[in-house]
Amino acid sequence: MLFRLKRRQTIAGDRAGNIAITAALAMPLAIGALALGVDYGSLTLQQRQLQASADLAAIAAAANISTAEKSAFDFFAMNGQSIGVVSAGGLLTTKGVVPFNPKTALEAYGSYAEITRGRYVPDPAQPAANRFVAGATPPDAVRLTLRSKSNLMFGASLTTPPALAASGTAATDKLASFSIGSRLASVNEGVLNALLGQMLGTTISLKAMDYRALADAQVNALKTIDQLALDLGLQSGTYADVLTTDINYGKFVGALGKTTGLTPLVSMVLSNLEKTLNKTKVMVKLEDTLKLGPVSQKLIGQSSGLSVNTSVFDLLSAAATAASGGKQLSVDLGTSIPGVASSKVTVAIGEPPVGSSYLAVGAPGTIVRTAQTRVAVEVVVDGLQAILGLKVRVPLYLEVAYAEGRLAGITCTGAANSASVDVDAVPGIASIALGDVDTTAFTNFGKDPRVTRADIISTLLLKVSAMADTTSTNLKTERLTFSPADISANRVKSTSVKNVLESLTTSLLSKLVVRVDLLGLGLGLPQPIIAAVGATLGAAMSPVDTVLYNVLLTLGVRVGEADVQVGGASCRNPVLVQ
Numbered sequence: 149m150l151f152r153l154k155r156r157q158t159i160a161g162d163r164a165g166n167i168a169i170t171a172a173l174a175m176p177l178a179i180g181a182l183a184l185g186v187d188y189g190s191l192t193l194q195q196r197q198l199q200a201s202a203d204l205a206a207i208a209a210a211a212n213i214s215t216a217e218k219s220a221f222d223f224f225a226m227n228g229q230s231i232g233v234v235s236a237g238g239l240l241t242t243k244g245v246v247p248f249n250p251k252t253a254l255e256a257y258g259s260y261a262e263i264t265r266g267r268y269v270p271d272p273a274q275p276a277a278n279r280f281v282a283g284a285t286p287p288d289a290v291r292l293t294l295r296s297k298s299n300l301m302f303g304a305s306l307t308t309p310p311a312l313a314a315s316g317t318a319a320t321d322k323l324a325s326f327s328i329g330s331r332l333a334s335v336n337e338g339v340l341n342a343l344l345g346q347m348l349g350t351t352i353s354l355k356a357m358d359y360r361a362l363a364d365a366q367v368n369a370l371k372t373i374d375q376l377a378l379d380l381g382l383q384s385g386t387y388a389d390v391l392t393t394d395i396n397y398g399k400f401v402g403a404l405g406k407t408t409g410l411t412p413l414v415s416m417v418l419s420n421l422e423k424t425l426n427k428t429k430v431m432v433k434l435e436d437t438l439k440l441g442p443v444s445q446k447l448i449g450q451s452s453g454l455s456v457n458t459s460v461f462d463l464l465s466a467a468a469t470a471a472s473g474g475k476q477l478s479v480d481l482g483t484s485i486p487g488v489a490s491s492k493v494t495v496a497i498g499e500p501p502v503g504s505s506y507l508a509v510g511a512p513g514t515i516v517r518t519a520q521t522r523v524a525v526e527v528v529v530d531g532l533q534a535i536l537g538l539k540v541r542v543p544l545y546l547e548v549a550y551a552e553g554r555l556a557g558i559t560c561t562g563a564a565n566s567a568s569v570d571v572d573a574v575p576g577i578a579s580i581a582l583g584d585v586d587t588t589a590f591t592n593f594g595k596d597p598r599v600t601r602a603d604i605i606s607t608l609l610l611k612v613s614a615m616a617d618t619t620s621t622n623l624k625t626e627r628l629t630f631s632p633a634d635i636s637a638n639r640v641k642s643t644s645v646k647n648v649l650e651s652l653t654t655s656l657l658s659k660l661v662v663r664v665d666l667l668g669l670g671l672g673l674p675q676p677i678i679a680a681v682g683a684t685l686g687a688a689m690s691p692v693d694t695v696l697y698n699v700l701l702t703l704g705v706r707v708g709e710a711d712v713q714v715g716g717a718s719c720r721n722p723v724l725v726q
Contacts, residue, residue, distance in 0.1 A: 186301055190301060191298055191300075191310070191312070194296070194298055194299065194312060198294055198312050199316070201229065202294040202314040202316040203316035203318075203724055204223065204316075205223050205224060205261060205294065206220075206290055206317060206724065207318045207722050207723070207724065208220055208223035209223075209290045209318070210289060210319060210722035211722050213287050213288070213290060216263050216265065217235040217240060218233075218240070220233050220261055220263060221240045229259075230242060230257075230258070230259070231259045231296075232248075232253070232260040233261045233262075233263070234248055234261065234262045239253065239257070239260060253295075254295065254297045254311055255297070258297050259297065260294075261295070262295075264282050264283075264293075265282075265283070265287035266280055266281050266283055266284050266287055266290070267280075267281050267285070267286075267287060267288050267289060268280045268281075268288065268289035268319035269281070269513070269557065270513060270725065271512065272513060279725070288322070288558075288559070289318065289319030289320070289722075290317070290318060291316070291317045292315065292316050292318075293313060293314070293315045294313065294314050294315070295313045296311070296312045297309060298310055298311065317725050318725065319725045320721075320722050321718075321721060321722065322558040322567070322718070322720075323441065323442065323443070323454060323509060323511060323558075323717070323718045324509070324510070324555060324558050324569045324714055324716065324717040325369075325455065325457070325458075325507065325508070325509045325714070325715040325716045325717075326507070326508065326514075326555060326569065326571055326713065326714045327462065327506055327507035327516060327553075327712070327713050327715060328506055328573075328704075328710055328711065328712055329459060329506060329640075329704050329711055329713065336356075336484070336485065336698045337355055337356045337358075337359065338481060338484030339481060339485070339694070339695060340698055340701070341353060341354060342479045342481055342484075343477065343493070343495065343699055343702045343703075344465070344468060344702055347430075347468045347469070347472045347477060348397060348425060348428050349428045349429060350425060350427060351424070352421075353424075354417065361413050362414060362417060362418075362460045362464065363462075364459075365459065366409075366457050366460070366638045367407050367409065367410065367457065367460050367463065368407070368409070368455050368457055368715075369438060369457075369458055369463065369507065369715075370387070370440075370454070371408065371409075372404050372463075373387055373390050373391070373434070373438075373448070374448055375404075375406045375407055376390055376395065376399070376400065377389075377390050379399060379403055380395070383448050384447075386445055386448065387440055387443060387445070388435075388440075389448075390448070392433065393433070394431045394432075394433055395431065395432055395434065396426075396431060396432075397430045397468070398422055398424075398427070398428060399426075400434075400467060401418055401422045401425050401464070402418075402422040404460065404463065404464070405419050405422060410460070430468075432468075432470065432471045433470075434467070435505075436471075436505065437466045437467045437505055437506060438456075438507050439505045439508040439510070440456070440509045441509045441510035441511070441514065442509075442510070443456075443509050453718065454509070454718045455716030456509055456715045457638050457713075457715035458507055458713065459713070462506065462507075466506040469497055469702075469703050469704060470505075472497050475497060475591070476494065476496045476587070476590050476591050477493075477494070477496075477497075478492070478493070478494045478587075480492050481493060481695065485527070485691050485694055486691060487529065487688070487690065487691035488527045488528060488529050489528045489529060490527070490528045491527040491528070491695055492525070492526045493523065493524070493525050493699055494523070494524040494590065495521070495523050495524075495699060495703070496523075496590035496593075497519050497521060498520035498521065498550075498593045507715070508555075510555060512556060512558060513555060514554070515552060515553070516553045517551065518576060518703075519703070519704075520548065521547075521548045521705050522545075522547050522590050522593075522597070523546040523547075523548075523696065523699055524543070524544070524545050524587050524590075525542075525543070525544045525695050525696060525699075526541065526544075527541075527542050527692055527695065528540070528542070529688040529691070531605070531680070531684045538605050538607060538610070539605075540604050540684050540685065541602070541603070542604060542685060542688045542692060543582065543584050543585075543604075544581070544582055544656075544692060544696075545580070545582075545583065545597070545599050546696060548576045548577075548578045548700065548705050549576050549578070551575050551576035551705070553571050553572070553573045553574075553710060553712045554571065554572045555569070555570075555571055556571060556627060557569070557570040558717055558719070560719035566719075567717035567719050568629060568630060568631050568717075569630045569717050570627055570629050571627070571628045571629075571714065572625050573626055573627075573628055573642075573643045573710040573712050574626075576705060576710065577619070578619070579617065579619040580618055581617035581656075582614060582615060582617070582656055582685075583600055583601055583602045583614075583616070584599070584600050584601075585597045585598070585599050585600075586598065601613050601614070601615040602614060602615065604681075610664070611665040612662060612663070612664050613662070613665075614661065614663070614681075615661055616656050616657070616659045616660040616661060617656070617659065618656050618659055624643075626643040628642075628712055632717075634714070635715075638715070639713070640711050640712070640713045641711075641712055642711045642712070643710045657682065657685060657689070660682065660685070662678060662681055664678065
């Protein structure tokens with residue numbers, strides 16, 4: 149009896165085998181956790197595979213938007229995936245078109261895809277979720293949503309496998325090149341030569357016909373960069389390598405003259421200009437003039453067939469203006485302007501807004517701008533007999549804010565070279581004043597120079613002072629649409645308000661306040677003589693307009709107008725956008 153009792157006490161106190169017992173008790177929990185982990189990993193893998201299929205099928209569908217459903221179904225079939233695609237007539241399957249019921253489709257077919265057409269606008273100002281607009285026409289993008297019944301290895305006996313879903317959005321990869329520049333109309337070679345020569349530190353002696361030839365000639369800027377890369381020994385690099393290189397302006401003109409497609413006259417003008425400019429020390433960095441967007445990362449010569457056409461004159465003047473940014477120029481035009489005894493011009497060119505240029509390549513949302521500009525003009529003209537033929541001094545101050553063009557949209561129809569382009573243009577606003585201005589404050593664009601009353605006639609017997617100011621308020625944004633024919637013809641479109649500069653100077657005279665001082669007594673003159681002063685100033689406005697027009701023309705600026713040209717558009721293979 150005592151033996152049995154001791155044995156029971158020994159067994160009760162025996163701790164051997166505890167781990168095995170604990171393990172046996174915990175084993176179901178461990179197996180369950182392991183099964184849960186395996187199922188979770190399997191679901192994650194299935195979701196990734198579903199997302200990959202949705203993305204690739206979206207690209208296939210976007211390549212043929214008009215038959216997007218058929219394209220997506222063919223993609224699935226070619227990849228051995230039995231996935232139905234919802235169409236207008238039902239569900240496309242390997243057995244043909246069958247009725248579609250979203251409540252039972254997963255049970256019946258396991259997977260199916262739905263396609264939504266729309267437009268995609270890559271506007272950084274918009275949240276990513278809002279950039280695809282379902283149902284917008286004409287469509288250039290698709291959103292494909294793929295739904296699938298999942299598979300569980302262990303949990304299927306305990307719960308219903310969850311449905312998985314993945315969406316892919318693909319859009320046509322659209323690019324356009326466009327520029328904002330100026331057109332030649334009333335050309336005065338004296339003003340153009342003097343100002344352009346001052347900007348480039350040399351003497352320019354082109355004729356009016358030369359300037360018109362340069363303005364009429366179109367060149368593919370990418371081909372010019374290709375030639376420039378060859379001249380610099382950079383042909384194995386990217387376009388960005390050339391754009392960021394400091395280049396002598398004469399070498400740039402030389403490469404421009406070697407670009408194919410130019411007429412003999414233009415080539416000769418550029419060749420002569422190159423010989424003159426090879427002596428200048430002015431350096432240019434083309435990234436200040438051209439923004440090539442995604443094309444800048446491509447290898448030299450591999451521009452994917454995109455044209456970046458622009459006027460030769462605009463390219464020359466834009467590069468010169470960029471090189472002169474932040475500087476003040478002063479030009480004495482002497483008697484080169486018909487109708488004036490003497491004329492002087494002082495110009496300040498502001499730095500272009502960061503990230504903008506006169507010509508750019510990019511997707512919708514890309515912006516081009518001119519530079520802010522200040523001009524002071526002083527001309528002296530002969531007065532009327534009513535004021536004894538005295539010379540009349542006419543000092544004018546003109547401030548021009550930058551004009552802007554924003555690439556609003558590119559519409560692709562599927563055919564080659566058939567894209568149309570929308571550009572929202574805002575003209576440069578100008579204020580003009582008759583009066584004296586301190587030109588030493590010109591280059592500080594953060595502060596407005598003060599315009600004061602000016603003495604326009606000053607003799608011992610007679611003094612006449614005057615002051616006036618007016619502003620162009622044409623700030624309306626106008627949408628300019630370029631058809632494929634417009635693009636092919638290198639057509640320039642404008643937010644045109646005719647004779648803006650002339651109307652500004654005419655409006656200026658209507659606000660003129662004249663003060664007359666006779667023999668230092670401050671006596672008023674008879675009304676006919678006051679009218680003669682106004683008539684003299686009125687007669688001076690025409691030659692003044694010539695000076696202002698040609699100065700602004702050289703700088704690629706137009707008052708109250710924005711001239712826009714689309715140099716090329718490309719609708720390439722679709723890409724994922726979301």
